[in-house]
Amino acid sequence: MVMEGLGASLKDTMAKIANARRIDRELVDEVVKSIQRAMLQADVNVKLVMNISNKIRERALKEKPPEGMSSREHVIRIVYQELTGFVGKSADIQLGRQRILMVGLQGSGKTLSTARLARYFQRKGLKPAVIAADIYRPGAYDQLKQLSERANFSFYGERDSKNAVKIVKNGLAELEQNDVIIIDTAGRHSLEKDLIREMKDINRAVDPDHRFLIMDAAIGQQASEQARAFHDAVSITGVIISKLDGTAKGGGALSAVAETGSPIAFIGTGETIEDFEQFEPDRFISRLLGMGDIRSLVERAEEALEPEDVDINALMRGKFTLKDMYKQLEALGKLGPMRQITKMLPLGGMGLDITDDVSDMTEEKLRIYRVIMDSMTDEELNNPRTIGASRIRRISMGSGTAPEDVRELLKYHKMMQNAMKGLRGGKMPFRKIMKGMKM
Numbered sequence: 001m002v003m004e005g006l007g008a009s010l011k012d013t014m015a016k017i018a019n020a021r022r023i024d025r026e027l028v029d030e031v032v033k034s035i036q037r038a039m040l041q042a043d044v045n046v047k048l049v050m051n052i053s054n055k056i057r058e059r060a061l062k063e064k065p066p067e068g069m070s071s072r073e074h075v076i077r078i079v080y081q082e083l084t085g086f087v088g089k090s091a092d093i094q095l096g097r098q099r100i101l102m103v104g105l106q107g108s109g110k111t112l113s114t115a116r117l118a119r120y121f122q123r124k125g126l127k128p129a130v131i132a133a134d135i136y137r138p139g140a141y142d143q144l145k146q147l148s149e150r151a152n153f154s155f156y157g158e159r160d161s162k163n164a165v166k167i168v169k170n171g172l173a174e175l176e177q178n179d180v181i182i183i184d185t186a187g188r189h190s191l192e193k194d195l196i197r198e199m200k201d202i203n204r205a206v207d208p209d210h211r212f213l214i215m216d217a218a219i220g221q222q223a224s225e226q227a228r229a230f231h232d233a234v235s236i237t238g239v240i241i242s243k244l245d246g247t248a249k250g251g252g253a254l255s256a257v258a259e260t261g262s263p264i265a266f267i268g269t270g271e272t273i274e275d276f277e278q279f280e281p282d283r284f285i286s287r288l289l290g291m292g293d294i295r296s297l298v299e300r301a302e303e304a305l306e307p308e309d310v311d312i313n314a315l316m317r318g319k320f321t322l323k324d325m326y327k328q329l330e331a332l333g334k335l336g337p338m339r340q341i342t343k344m345l346p347l348g349g350m351g352l353d354i355t356d357d358v359s360d361m362t363e364e365k366l367r368i369y370r371v372i373m374d375s376m377t378d379e380e381l382n383n384p385r386t387i388g389a390s391r392i393r394r395i396s397m398g399s400g401t402a403p404e405d406v407r408e409l410l411k412y413h414k415m416m417q418n419a420m421k422g423l424r425g426g427k428m429p430f431r432k433i434m435k436g437m438k439m
Helices: 004-018 023-043 044-061 071-086 110-123 138-149 164-174 193-206 217-234 250-260 279-286 294-304 312-315 322-335 338-342 363-374 378-382 387-399 403-422 431-436
Strands: 098-103 128-133 154-157 180-185 211-214 240-241 265-267 276-278
Touching: 004 023, 004 279, 023 044, 023 071, 023 211, 044 071, 044 387, 071 279, 098 110, 098 193, 098 217, 110 128, 110 138, 110 180, 110 211, 110 240, 110 265, 110 276, 128 138, 128 164, 138 154, 154 164, 164 180, 164 193, 180 193, 193 217, 211 217, 211 250, 211 265, 217 240, 217 250, 240 250, 322 363, 322 378, 322 403, 363 387, 363 403
Parallel strands: 098 180, 098 211, 128 154, 128 180, 211 240, 240 265
Antiparallel strands: 265 276
16 A cells, blocks of 8 residues: 555544534644644655645635535545645656656666556557666666566667667667657666766757656655756656655655655556556545545556456446356456555545455465355355355365355455445545545
């Protein structure tokens, strides 16, 4: 989960508003203090925290709710709008022919981000390629080559060359048939003169459409100084924040980048090449607040699934059989880790919270569950309510599993059924809020 600590605290705050009997000054002050604590713990700049919290307090106490919106919904809307404004705008990423230069300090995750960006464009239907122009870090060439081979996109590099500009020029000529060419450059422990000179030389040779600065989320509020230094050197057009998953320092990087006015282009949300997404402020904040991110989920599904993979009607009606459940879990498995997918559902903190038991579904569990279901009758698969103690013993013996495994499957099915019901609306009617924010 991206910035899990901040997200959990903000969800608790939203739940406090959702469950409040009425909105008064005492509640608003309590909510504002909770938001301040959460943001300060996430290393957000103190001045920005005070600015945001003061705006939330003033608007919550003075503004009247729009027609048809309750006071509770209005306060949630204000929190959403102010936090979205805080993280700034996203970079304009076009899906067409382009050249992209990747820069950053050593250890920022530049090479992995290069491969992730290529994979992003590949998923969008373009033909990407990468150039390994980091001639200093041992293993940079091999890492990028292996990642490109694994994901099946074009790679160019010259292992023994010590002339980064020449490598780039040769690579551009070799890869001219590709739609998107992404250049991984060298980093240093600090922004030294020779690094700046090499960046400028490569920048002139490439004439890129984008110059992305890759920044480790854990750098905290030093990000501001770093962003300014790289911008002065090559005029960066966007920032990629890597290692944002679970970090306590992520707030510092976000606030510092926002302070410089540099748009955030992408964020790294995990450890694999697939854990990478274009930064959209409204979607990012919506997820942090527990309001879900259905748009991103739909986009991911369109990229990964075939029409026959998932029955949307079964998902949305909130009641489905064991057969339905297994089909949906197989489809969800294609979208990525369950923990990431469940965070896109508008449930956490607002209605039914999806537990770790649901999020941590594994391939091994799925295999065991399939064996168990193979030992069930059609009646049992279509109506799990008929499965009592005697049937559990029979299914257990037939599948070679323990009775506890069968009960676990039934319990899991019930949790998934409740989770799907939550998609149709939890405690808070967010349709009006989302409509008002054009979500």
